[in-house]
Amino acid sequence: MANSSKEDFEPDFIVTNCACSSTCKPRVSNYNSYHSEPVSASNDNEDCESWDFQDIPKHLTDEEKVKLEKDNTLVTEFKQRKLELEAEKNWDLFYKRNTTKFFKDRHWTKREFIDLVRENKQFNGTVFEVGCGVGNFMFPLMEEDPSLNFIACDFSKRAVQFVKEHPQYDAERCTVFHCDATKDNLASHILPNSVDMATMIFVLSAIHPDKMVDVLKNVFQVLKPGGHLLFRDYGLYDYAMLRFAPGHKLEENFYVRQDGTRAYYFSKEKLESLVTAAGYDVKELQYVHRETVNKKEGLCVPRIFVQGKFTKHSVQDQVEHK
Ligand SMILES: C[S@@+](CC[C@H](N)C(=O)[O-])C[C@H]1O[C@@H](n2cnc3c(N)ncnc32)[C@H](O)[C@@H]1O
Numbered sequence: 001m002a003n004s005s006k007e008d009f010e011p012d013f014i015v016t017n018c019a020c021s022s023t024c025k026p027r028v029s030n031y032n033s034y035h036s037e038p039v040s041a042s043n044d045n046e047d048c049e050s051w052d053f054q055d056i057p058k059h060l061t062d063e064e065k066v067k068l069e070k071d072n073t074l075v076t077e078f079k080q081r082k083l084e085l086e087a088e089k090n091w092d093l094f095y096k097r098n099t100t101k102f103f104k105d106r107h108w109t110k111r112e113f114i115d116l117v118r119e120n121k122q123f124n125g126t127v128f129e130v131g132c133g134v135g136n137f138m139f140p141l142m143e144e145d146p147s148l149n150f151i152a153c154d155f156s157k158r159a160v161q162f163v164k165e166h167p168q169y170d171a172e173r174c175t176v177f178h179c180d181a182t183k184d185n186l187a188s189h190i191l192p193n194s195v196d197m198a199t200m201i202f203v204l205s206a207i208h209p210d211k212m213v214d215v216l217k218n219v220f221q222v223l224k225p226g227g228h229l230l231f232r233d234y235g236l237y238d239y240a241m242l243r244f245a246p247g248h249k250l251e252e253n254f255y256v257r258q259d260g261t262r263a264y265y266f267s268k269e270k271l272e273s274l275v276t277a278a279g280y281d282v283k284e285l286q287y288v289h290r291e292t293v294n295k296k297e298g299l300c301v302p303r304i305f306v307q308g309k310f311t312k313h314s315v316q317d318q319v320e321h322k
Helices: 064-071 077-085 087-098 108-112 139-143 155-164 207-222 237-244 268-276 315-321
Strands: 049-052 124-129 149-154 174-178 194-200 225-236 249-251 255-256 262-264 281-294 299-312
Touching: 064 237, 077 087, 087 225, 124 207, 149 249, 149 268, 155 174, 174 225, 207 225, 207 268, 225 262, 225 268, 237 249, 237 299, 255 315, 268 281
Parallel strands: 124 149, 124 194, 149 174, 194 225
Antiparallel strands: 049 281, 225 299, 249 255, 255 262, 281 299
């Protein structure tokens, strides 16, 4: 199967060599709890993008509405079953083709998940990253905060191996294992009620919608009471969703890329219903709008994500609610 293009994923993958002039200044910022400082205009490690925390869904143009309405032929059940059976293989092939070069380090997490890097205060705990890929989320955070320990897992054995071979991998501070979060009991790797924080960054979208609640429950059991799940993923009507040509739709808001990996595009309502069904309390849930500027390609790409903080209530909360 052909490679997916970088635009099929998210901005970390498509921004190149932006000179960060006026186009890369923050625009609207009515977003408080995740957001600390805007992107530094001179930091070329950051995503060079305009950013906008307006918590509103994306409105479709008439042309976009027509395109989505016309795209109503679903991939056959036979092919859909095959994609589900081969999901692990397809992600592994993705990392075979792209090695560690596809995703950029996710330096935006520090400014948006402020819980992870509290001002002048170390977090001093264990973070469990589900679907860690090659470690683009965890390694920048481990470098930033020496008090952080990571447990991480991924579906792709190659990705897990890349994490282990990473120059910053430190067996004293991180553990990584292979698993299928839809099937394997995470509590057989991690003590129940033990991790301070869990993260799912562009992972739930890769999982079949029928299995999403089970995956969220799987994570819930290893989270400490009072612990949070930090979440970021594709939002409904994201640019990548609108780019799919006919023949890629699996079901409502769920598509297959050229390389056989799949992507779901979440509305806030859908995500809220999934996480509450899995037992979490929704503390924060927002749409995040991004405008990625790629000067080299002359591209200005509007993206939309959903970002949230979901909590496993503590025993104390349960008593108080009685
Ligand atoms: C888009 S990548 C994101 C990787 C990483 N979170 C990051 O932000 O760089 C999605 C990841 O989810 C993993 N994944 C997909 N389905 C999974 C499953 N059932 N169990 C565990 N990991 C899974 C894939 O192997 C892939 O590494």
